Amino acid sequence: AQRVTQPEKLLSVFKGAPVELKCNYSYSGSPELFWYVQYSRQRLQLLLRHISRESIKGFTADLNKGETSFHLKKPFAQEEDSAMYYCALSALQGGKLIFGQGTELSVKP
């Protein structure tokens, strides 16, 4: 079964601390994985995708096929990083996205 799991509903850190948002997936084929972010009162938007291997706003994510994980990391969290983060997997059928439950990141001053 295709599934994305984000084990933490809420992650609270202090400004300047490292942050890691966990994402595990189950998928029988070759996955295409994304992190989407939803800031307060803004629409859901793509943060990064594993294919591009970019660093966006200081965030990185590495696909670990052995552990079936795609954790999102940032070495020094900023208050403006506070948002809802969703990990998503793109299924072959129809290009639809399978989302995790989401993790709310709260960065305190």
Place this chain on the structure above:
Amino acid sequence: DGGITQSPKYLFRKEGQNVTLSCEQNLNHDAMYWYRQDPGQGLRLIYYSQIVNDFQKGDIAEGYSVSREKKESFPLTVTSAQKNPTAFYLCASSTSGRGEQFFGPGTRLTVL
């Protein structure tokens, strides 16, 4: 802020009524999607369409219906058969096949 638009932003419905949520895109994307967002449950796929005049059920299609008569438009009807329709509804579009989806601002539906 074009790209993909949804209307209305807020919608109130009485029990037993059908309502239609609008989704329009000017990105020339072939594929369009409807998701439902509930706290603690992430986004769940309701319906999707890869091409005009064709659409498929997603994971939670019961109580919903869609049409895709134009490439730009993918309206969602929430019928009275949907048992728990109060939620935030998101529309998305993408070029055909796998890849990034672009999301609209959402419609919050409340059943009174």
